[in-house]
Amino acid sequence: MTAPTTTRQPRVRARRAGFGALLRAEWTKFRTVRGWTIGMIVAVLVTAGIALLDHSSCGGVTAPGGADVPGTGCSAPVGPDGKAVTDAFSFVHRRLDGDGDITVRMASLIGGRGPAGLQPWSKAGLIVKAGTRPGSAYAALIVTAGHGVRMQYDYTGDIKAPPGAVTAAAAPRWLRLVRSGDAITGYQSADGVRWSAAGTVRLHGLPPTVQAGMFATSPASAQGGSTQDGSTQDGSAQGGSAQSLGGSGGSGARTLATARFDHIGLRGAWPPGAWTGTQVGGRPSPDTGFRQAAGTVTVTGSGDIAPYVPAVDGGGVAVERTLLGAFGGLIAVIVVAALFMTAEHRRGLLRVTFTAVPGRGRVLAAKAIVIGSVTFVAGLAGSTAAVLLGERLLRSNGDFVLPAGTFTEIRAVAGTAALLAVAAVLALAVGTILRHGAGAVTAVVTVMVVPYFFASPLSVLPAGVADWLLRVTPAAAFAVQQTTPRYPQVSAPYTPGNGYFPLPPWAGFAVLCGYTVLALGLATVLLRRRDA
Structure with a gap:
């Protein structure tokens, strides 16, 4: 089988x-x-x-410095990088047709009358600017009331200078701003003899002829402008600066900064002429502008030179x-x-x-x-x-x-x-x-x-x-x-x-x-x- x-x-x-x-x-x-x-x-x-x-609708919002905005709605200057900026300050300037430098002694920086006084970001110093049009390129060597000496440029750029011999904002100090092509370098000194560099920036496309000189400005005082932790952005306890369209108005009280300059020296391609006062970013007011007497220039300004930061109320x-x-x-x-x-x-x-x-x-x-x-x-x-x-x-x-x-x-x-x-x-x-x-x-x-x-x-x-x-x-x-974005140089x-x-x-x-x-x-x- x-x-x-x-x-x-x-x-x-x-x-x-x-x-x-x-x-x-x-x-x-x-x-x-x-x-x-x-x-x-x-x-x-x-x-x-x-x-x-x-x-x-922005309604009755005004431009920097208090000028009415032409046309409908509202606006703000646009900086070199295409972003909205605040550009309102008192500018005492002369024409610079090429390379050159300006040296001054800033004898004092004080606030205007009123309870607000100087703000931490009240500032004055030397500036080179492509023109007096708001939003034009610039580089400035500034002395602030609460943040030392700084190089600021094109509204968003901010360089803190190394500590110098002078620490108090109101104390006299020497400042020098040098232009070499599109490079702008700032120097500071306690005695006008020993200088230290504050910083160098390049403004690409800066025209041969610029306006340069002295300036002063002061942002509005904060009204409820605290940061998340209850302090202002600069770390102080209330009393920083708030900013709205124009910077000089803001949601707080308008403030003034007055700077006194002497020992003014110019070198380079400065044509002969007198100093001219311009209120950049708005119409002049009785309490801003400049006075010149016996080699001393006193500048009083209000506003800000900074990135635009919208305020709470529009x-x-x-x-x-x-x-x-x-x-x-x-x-x-x-x-x-x-x-x-x-x-x-x-x-x-x-x-x-x-x-x-x-x-x-x-x-x-x-x-x-x-x-x-x-x-x-x-x-x-x-x-x-x-x-x-x-x-x-x-x-x-x-x-x-x-x-x-x-x-x-x-x-x-x-x-x-x-x-x-x-x-x-x-x-x-x-x-x-x-x-x-x-x-x-x-x-x-x-x-x-x-x-x-x-x-x-x-x-x-x-x-x-x-x-x-x-x-x-x-x-x-x-x-x-x-x-x-947030900007450390604007308290808001x-x-x-x-x-x-x-x-x-x-x-x-x-x-x-x-x-x-x-x-x-x-x-x-x-x-x-x-x-x-």
Whole structure:
């Protein structure tokens, strides 16, 4: 007998679906649910639409120095780098047709009459300027009331000079400013014999003929202009300077600085002539200007030479104002993202998904990629429309939109889209953890939308509380929208209520990313351990 033969059946191995197929499946789920698609469309419309409903008019805002702004709305000078600046000061100048230098002894720097007196950033000294037009290029060697001797240039540049022999602002000191081509070098001395360099800057494109001489100016005193920690930006206890459109007005009281110069010496290409007094950035007033007698020039000025910083009560609209609708779009995104996971839990469809795809972590990853990608595209469309249409509407209403660089605007727009995308992934992860749509939406809105809304647009929280919330909560990511930087040489209320976040743009965004990574990690662990 022959042994019976057995037919060996081939073993059938279950093949795991590729991740690409899993992504396509999750995308199909998303686009076939009409409510989720409508939710994303709502997010786009709300993000762009609120910008079209929101606008403010500068009304009776005046230009630097108190001059009325011609035409409608308001404006500010634009500096060499295209940014808005404040350029208001008393200037005593002569023409310089090439290389040369000016040496003076600054005998004193005092404040004007009134309770405000000198401000920490009241300043006087020597300046070389491309012209008397506000916003033109300059380099200056300045003596400040509270920040020592500095080289400042083109409004945003600020170099602190090494400590000299003279420390008191009111004490006499010698100053020298030297032009050699486009290089401007400042020197200081206690006795006019031993000199130390304060700094050298280059003003590219500086014309051969410039205006050079002595100046004085003083920003407005702070009125509630404290920083987040309750002190002014310069670190003093109240009494710094606040700045609005024009610098000399601000939200506080107007102040004056008076500097007295003697032992004036000129070398180089200075044509013969007399000193001319000009009130740069506005009309002259009875208490500003200069006096010359017996070789002494006394200059009194008010205003500031500095980057433009919008005050609390108006005077310019930042680009991020057009992105205010992002918080409304964020709510719609959070709802859709949370339901993208919790709806399958509620209907029991997740069991079918896990039967087809045993790798639960892969399912969560696919859902995160799909919801994040869809949200980023929707957010990019909404934020782009908000900025383009919002800026046009603001300008048509006569509002002054603060100039921002191209890359800064791109960062604000793309950053807003990224903020929405990562927040959607966070809502997905929280929905996975809680397994409850309403609970997930409430949790994410509470930790992200509520802190931002009450700390910044509404500005109803104390500055310290608002600052803390926008450091430690996911709402810190809204810092990615900020386009108006802080400047250490301008004391102003840099608080969330005025549009300044405590963290740099990408650092704030990183806080949200950190929370999202932690939530995804916890969601993955729970998804693997719990019954579907």
